[in-house]
Structure formats: structure tokens, C-alpha cells
Amino acid sequence: MIKKYSIKEEFINSRLDRWFRRNVGDAPQSLIEKNLRRGNIKVNNKKAQSSYKLTLNDSVTIKNLNLTPDKNKEIKQKYNPTKKELSSSTSMFIENNDNFVVINKPPGIAVQSGTKSRRNILDILRETEEFNNFIPFTVHRIDKDTTGILIVAKTREYAQLFTSLFRIRKIHKTYIGIVLGELNKNKGTFIDDLVYYEDNKKTTLKAITHFTVIDSANNYSLLKLNPETGRKHQLRKQMLLHGHPILGDSKYRFTNNTYSKSSRLMLHAYSINFSINKNKYKFTAKIPDDFEKVIKEKYLRSSLL
Numbered sequence: 001m002i003k004k005y006s007i008k009e010e011f012i013n014s015r016l017d018r019w020f021r022r023n024v025g026d027a028p029q030s031l032i033e034k035n036l037r038r039g040n041i042k043v044n045n046k047k048a049q050s051s052y053k054l055t056l057n058d059s060v061t062i063k064n065l066n067l068t069p070d071k072n073k074e075i076k077q078k079y080n081p082t083k084k085e086l087s088s089s090t091s092m093f094i095e096n097n098d099n100f101v102v103i104n105k106p107p108g109i110a111v112q113s114g115t116k117s118r119r120n121i122l123d124i125l126r127e128t129e130e131f132n133n134f135i136p137f138t139v140h141r142i143d144k145d146t147t148g149i150l151i152v153a154k155t156r157e158y159a160q161l162f163t164s165l166f167r168i169r170k171i172h173k174t175y176i177g178i179v180l181g182e183l184n185k186n187k188g189t190f191i192d193d194l195v196y197y198e199d200n201k202k203t204t205l206k207a208i209t210h211f212t213v214i215d216s217a218n219n220y221s222l223l224k225l226n227p228e229t230g231r232k233h234q235l236r237k238q239m240l241l242h243g244h245p246i247l248g249d250s251k252y253r254f255t256n257n258t259y260s261k262s263s264r265l266m267l268h269a270y271s272i273n274f275s276i277n278k279n280k281y282k283f284t285a286k287i288p289d290d291f292e293k294v295i296k297e298k299y300l301r302s303s304l305l
Helices: 016-023 029-037 083-092 121-126 156-167 234-241 289-297
Strands: 002-006 041-043 059-063 093-096 100-105 147-153 172-180 187-198 201-217 220-227 267-276 279-284
Touching: 016 029, 016 041, 029 041, 083 093, 083 100, 083 121, 093 279, 100 121, 121 147, 147 156, 156 267, 172 234, 172 289, 187 234, 201 234, 220 234
Parallel strands: 147 267
Antiparallel strands: 002 059, 041 059, 093 100, 100 147, 172 220, 172 267, 187 201, 201 220, 267 279
């Protein structure tokens, strides 16, 4: 089976592998490279490298390429960011170097594409100037409705490095959250066994989170949360477990309780720090305006941070 594509103006100067993912299908870099070597992907009837920069009316020929060896596996289609998203993406970047970026993730957007939402940070980053000639590698995640610090590696080497640092707990994160109720202590540690279910299998994992009360007023509290472990939905599950659900959490909340309602989840990844080759890094993400607005509405003081 042979398919032919003619390159349109919008893809001029795009890398061949990036164009492939956007227009043909999601495939590992190794699979693209393998088919380029075999001549199953050609440009103007000639073999090309994945880094080849496309020009107007280039002819890309693809033959005998099967991206779905598992018929039951759902194919993930790439999200094509809008011009508005790309033009505003620059404001997300806190740090940008040859090895990784740090961004302040906005609310309502997933880190990776999923079954419920195709719109995601990684696909947007792929098309930005900051990732020209680079591929974004995820090294950790924050929830779709959580805002703030997110590290994205530009190389496989740094992706592996960050993954190792997270695993041995050498990356330290601080979250800011607005919760229901006033805590009995100004600081402390939550240690819990969290239960998870996957494919009808029950798993129990220990979760450790250190907390500090920044301010409390009128049955609300502004907290600083430092997770020592990195469990899925850890902060949201633990805060509900201890009777202080995070404001705006539609999943981990008290039922029929109007006090826990908000326009969105009031959880922000505020800062992160780590060391690489004896170089110390610390990054802070500005608290979103709508988050600050809720802080003021609850008569809490973020100035005490």
C-alpha cells in the first residue's frame, strides 16, 4: 500500500518526523527512523533523514507502513494547536535551554493526550519555536486542572536523568492549595496508605506529604504542600482523607457540600528545586490571577508565602 502527500505552505521548514506525527499518525521515533532507513518513507523519491526540513510541494511517499500492529490498541491522533495557542505559548516558559524547559502550565489542559481530551501540552510544545529541532519528553505530570511548574526534557538523555532524579526523590516540589476547613496544626506530615484500582487489581501505596498552613480564615485555609512521594492524585486524595478537600475538586470532595465548590481546582505547583552536576536550580511559577482572586475572596493572604 502506497500513500503520497504533497507538502503545503503551513509545513514549510518543518522537520520530516514532526510532520509525520501530525499528518500520518503517532509513532515512536525509533519506528520512524527504521522506516526511513528501509526506504518506506521517502521525500521526492529519495531516502531522507528525520531532521530533513520540508519545502513547498515536496512529495512524501509512504509504503508498506503499519502503525497498528495491535488491532485493539487505540491510535492516538496528534492535537494540532491553534495559532492563538502558539502565539500565547511563549508566556508559559519560565526556563528554556538546550536540555529542558520549565513552564507554568495553565488550567484545563492535560500534559499528554488522553481518551477524554486530545488537547495537551506536549503537542503544543512540539510546534513552538522553543522546540525547533527538539522533541518534548515528559518526565513527570500534573493533573489537567492543576496549574504551575512542569518540566519537559528536550533530549532522551535528560528525560532519563530527570526520571531518575524523581525516582530517588532528589527533585523537591512545593504546591499551593486552598482547602476547606481550618487545620488543627500549623505544620505537620500526612502519612497514608492510598488505594488504587487498575484492571480490577487493588494496589496500596504509601504517600507522604508535608504541609504548612500559610493562612486560615472563615473555614478555609491556604496551604503549602510538599509531597515526598509521587502518587497519582496524591495531594487531592490525602487532603480529602484528612477532612480538608481542595477547593474546586470535582472528584475528591464532600458530596452535597457547597463550600467545596469552585470554578476549578485550587491547586498550583508553585516551585521546584533540584541539582544537576553540582548546579542548583530553583524555579517558581506565578500564581494565576483567578487563583489569587479566590484567595482574596476567602480573605486569605498569599503575601505570607
